[in-house]
Amino acid sequence: MLLVEQFCSTEQPADEQLVLPFERRQKSRLRTKLATGEEVGLFLPRGTILRGGDRLQGSDGRVVLVVAAPEPSLLVTAASERELARAAYHLGNRHVPLQVGDGWLRLGADYVLRDMLDGLGVQVREEAAPFEPEAGAYGGHAHRHGDEEGHSGIIHEFS
Template sequence: MLIVETRCEPQAHHDEELVLPFDLRQKSRLRTRLASGEEVGLFLERGAVLRGGDYLKGNDGRVIKVVAAPETVLKVTCSSPIELIRAAYHLGNRHVPVEVGDGWLRLGADHVLADMLNGLGAEVTEEQAPFEPEAGAYGGGHKHHGEAHGGLIHLFGNNA
């Protein structure tokens, strides 16, 4: 079994891919399989979350790219920025992991939260997509790959 204990800087080339949903990318100790089917044991620093696009180094020197697996999520949109902010507030008040996008929110599938959001006037659709929620106020921040601005600037527009 391949053992992975360290992260590394992004590389121009990688040898393997590790495709995991968000709930497994939160684990610092995990026995799983690479996309090739090879068994791998992760022994990473506690409390760290793997993000799609992160790179790891195997104990044999191989470079492994982390890929956020598509999973069932809820995409939330609203007819106005204020309504979207209200939806984000209520999700945050419940400590729900949320991904912030340009005019939308994404969260793990949950029919109770979907009903709450619909009651707030939000449009909620189920989709299959990679889930990359915000790290939280104390998690060092999170910027989506290729994103020039923080997600909230898009909620408020250029007038903020």
């Protein structure tokens, strides 16, 4: 089994891929499999959140690219910025993990939340997409790896 205990530069070419949904990318201790089927054990600092594009250093020197797996989600758009902000407010009030993009929101698929959003008059579309929710304002300090401008979504939380 390949052991992974640290990050490496996003500049390094990847030898392997680790494809995981967000729920599993939040675990700092995890036994899972690479895309090739090889077993891997993650032993990262507690509180680490893996993001798509992160690169990890294997104990044997291999570089493992983290890939955010497509997962069932809801894409929310609205006719106006106000309507979208209102939807974000109501989702935030329920502490829903939320990915924020230019003119859209993404959240995990949930029929109760979909009904609420429909009631708010926003457009909701079911999709399978990589889910990269906001890290949160109170989750500890954030630490960025690699290219800040080209890959600003790579944030790791440490408690």
